[in-house]
Amino acid sequence: MAFDPLYATRLQAAWQTGQRYAKRAVAGSNSLGLVVLYFLAAFLYMRVAESLTGTFWTQLAACLLTAVFVAPSSVRTFLRKADLAMLAPSPYPMKHYLRSAFVYSLLVQAAGMLLLAVIVYPVYKRTALSPGSWVLLAGSLILLKMWCSDLYWRHVRLERDSFLLLVAIWGIAALFLYGFWTSNRVYAAAALVLMVILTAMAMSKAARYHLPWLFLIEKENKRIDLYYTILNMFIDVPHKRKKVRPRTWAIRLFDRLTGDKGDAYLYVLVRHVIRTGETFAIYLRLAFLTLALIAWAKAPLLLYALCLLGLAAAGKQVTQHIRTIVHPPSIRLLPIASEERQRAAFRLCLAMLGLMTAGMTVVILSKTAPLLDKLALIAICWIWTYLLTAYFFRRKKTAANYQIPLKR
Amino acid sequence: MLTLERVTGGYSTGKPAIHDISFSVQSGEIVGLIGLNGAGKSTILKHVLGFLQPSSGTIAFSTDQPLLAYVPEMPELYEELTLWEHLQFMAKAYGLEEQQFQERAKRLLELFRLDKRAHHFPGSFSKGMRQKVMILCAFLVKPDVLVVDEPFVGLDPLATETLLNQLTEIKQEGTAILLSTHVLSLAETYVDRFVIVHGGNMSLHGTLEQMRQQAGLPDATLEQLFLAAVRG
Numbered sequence: 001m002a003f004d005p006l007y008a009t010r011l012q013a014a015w016q017t018g019q020r021y022a023k024r025a026v027a028g029s030n031s032l033g034l035v036v037l038y039f040l041a042a043f044l045y046m047r048v049a050e051s052l053t054g055t056f057w058t059q060l061a062a063c064l065l066t067a068v069f070v071a072p073s074s075v076r077t078f079l080r081k082a083d084l085a086m087l088a089p090s091p092y093p094m095k096h097y098l099r100s101a102f103v104y105s106l107l108v109q110a111a112g113m114l115l116l117a118v119i120v121y122p123v124y125k126r127t128a129l130s131p132g133s134w135v136l137l138a139g140s141l142i143l144l145k146m147w148c149s150d151l152y153w154r155h156v157r158l159e160r161d162s163f164l165l166l167v168a169i170w171g172i173a174a175l176f177l178y179g180f181w182t183s184n185r186v187y188a189a190a191a192l193v194l195m196v197i198l199t200a201m202a203m204s205k206a207a208r209y210h211l212p213w214l215f216l217i218e219k220e221n222k223r224i225d226l227y228y229t230i231l232n233m234f235i236d237v238p239h240k241r242k243k244v245r246p247r248t249w250a251i252r253l254f255d256r257l258t259g260d261k262g263d264a265y266l267y268v269l270v271r272h273v274i275r276t277g278e279t280f281a282i283y284l285r286l287a288f289l290t291l292a293l294i295a296w297a298k299a300p301l302l303l304y305a306l307c308l309l310g311l312a313a314a315g316k317q318v319t320q321h322i323r324t325i326v327h328p329p330s331i332r333l334l335p336i337a338s339e340e341r342q343r344a345a346f347r348l349c350l351a352m353l354g355l356m357t358a359g360m361t362v363v364i365l366s367k368t369a370p371l372l373d374k375l376a377l378i379a380i381c382w383i384w385t386y387l388l389t390a391y392f393f394r395r396k397k398t399a400a401n402y403q404i405p406l407k408r
Numbered sequence: 409m410l411t412l413e414r415v416t417g418g419y420s421t422g423k424p425a426i427h428d429i430s431f432s433v434q435s436g437e438i439v440g441l442i443g444l445n446g447a448g449k450s451t452i453l454k455h456v457l458g459f460l461q462p463s464s465g466t467i468a469f470s471t472d473q474p475l476l477a478y479v480p481e482m483p484e485l486y487e488e489l490t491l492w493e494h495l496q497f498m499a500k501a502y503g504l505e506e507q508q509f510q511e512r513a514k515r516l517l518e519l520f521r522l523d524k525r526a527h528h529f530p531g532s533f534s535k536g537m538r539q540k541v542m543i544l545c546a547f548l549v550k551p552d553v554l555v556v557d558e559p560f561v562g563l564d565p566l567a568t569e570t571l572l573n574q575l576t577e578i579k580q581e582g583t584a585i586l587l588s589t590h591v592l593s594l595a596e597t598y599v600d601r602f603v604i605v606h607g608g609n610m611s612l613h614g615t616l617e618q619m620r621q622q623a624g625l626p627d628a629t630l631e632q633l634f635l636a637a638v639r640g
Contacts, residue, residue: 329459
């Protein structure tokens with residue numbers, strides 16, 4: 001089936017944007033934590049799966065949890081606010097457009113079910129009464145998802161996207177899965193009957209001629225907002241409206257640590273880095289994690305690596321934020337020289353890394369090791385802090401100049 | 409204070425948006441830039457501010473380092489700075505004494521009825537309030553040259569009156585003001601000289617009387633002169 005041309009164009013643009021952001025997110029220092037978290041979660045999950053046996057409760061829990069991932073469905077419509085004025089009154093064949101949206105979403109969700117089958121299979125094998133093959137599990141999940149998506153789409157077009165419906169779909173999906181898990185045809189058949197009834201009820205109310213434009217556009221906007229929120233955990237997303245957090249205590253602290261009260265650019269930079277984006281939150285998490293790991297680590301080599309890497313990761317995060325700040329154009333009129341900007345960025349980065357190093361100093365001193373070794377590590381950390389800051393904010397010949405030419 | 413001589417420029421060198429623009433703004437004077445949408449008013453302002461480079465012609469200031477302030481049409485604020493912090497930032501950037509800053513800032517906040525919102529972030533401000541913040545920042549530093557782009561859009565009548573009073577006040581103190589506006593009735597009362605821009609060219613310029621002579625319409629109002637200029 002060929003996709004609607006307009007839908008295909010929007011889909012392609014969305015994928016290109018997604019790929020671009022994904023590359024940036026992977027390059028960000030937060031992705032390292034995600035990799036560690038993934039391996040940790042995979043290890044723990046496999047240990048739990050191996051310890052399970054096929055009791056009533058484990059089977060029920062497995063089915064209910066699997067259904068949590070099967071029941072929620074969505075359809076990417078890529079509808080935009082402007083469509084309300086441009087497409088809604090036009091004779092554009094929206095039926096074909098929306099069919100494309102549904103088919104595409106179904107394919108994506110089916111791929112998701114294959115992944116879910118990979119994850120669930122170890123538990124299924126350990127807890128099912130007479131476990132079938134992975135293909136059978138994946139097929140069942142995909143079929144269930146198709147039904148969930150179809151029912152969801154019918155209801156959305158009738159503007160009946162209720163939580164109660166989701167609970168009903170979840171319950172029926174869990175019932176079907178329980179029948180599948182326990183090879184009990186009665187449960188599976190009961191679920192199938194309920195599925196047919198719900199579908200028939202939705203079909204009895206034909207989708208309106210007029211699309212629920214506002215409803216669909218709102219859903220699409222919420223989805224995009226969600227994507228950017230997730231992405232914002234890894235990188236600063238310019239499209240995402242930045243939430244400003246007052247963080248008065250941090251402003252006071254860094255105003256003192258950075259020193260010069262007359263420096264206008266430093267004043268705005270401190271507030272920008274601390275109040276907007278995720279940088280400051282990431283910095284705090286990274287600092288606490290590093291301190292905890294240092295407190296736990298015993299091997300000298302590991303201690304050195306943790307200290308140096310922790311500082312480098314924090315420094316990179318702060319530097320990235322400072323480099324991507326977009327100022328209002330009127331800042332070019334202010335008498336702020338490029339050297340002043342460079343100096344302000346240096347001071348702030350040094351203050352942030354310095355505070356982290358001060359925390360490290362306390363933790364290192366509290367450890368049981370020869371005093372000379374501890375002092376050596378502390379000295380290296382402080383030197384590293386300065387070197388890192390100097391490296392991150394080394395002067396580049398191409399640096400932007402805010403001096404406006406006054407006479408030509 | 410500010411002189412433009414035969415300035416031609418725009419966003420791309422091949423397609424200039426403004427052609428041969430020449431006028432000056434003296435200290436203690438308001439010059440009004442008037443024109444239709446897309447006539448080139450904002451482009452002229454951007455050249456004056458140094459945001460765009462002219463392909464030919466010169467823009468000169470009478471002093472080496474004049475203090476420039478700009479109130480854009482669309483208010484651009486730092487979302488992470490409170491209103492008070494915006495003023496403090498400007499004071500630091502322009503090297504204002506603390507006492508001078510406190511006095512001016514408090515007076516301006518009261519005048520524009522923003523004193524109760526001084527410690528709020530701009531995220532909760534209406535368009536008019538955001539515009540007021542930009543105006544406050546510009547007035548705080550008492551610049552040598554003030555460039556104002558459509559300042560009355562979004563302002564309530566009280567704020568418009570306060571703005572006009574403040575413009576008159578800093579004009580009397582010697583600031584050169586270049587003002588772009590569509591509100592011709594206000595311009596006629598408060599502006600000393602005009603530059604009517606049409607299609608990137610200067611159609612008429614000078615005082616109201618001089619423009620009447622240029623257009624051959626001895627009793628015309630500013631609006632009539634403007635309409636005559638743009639209709640050819």
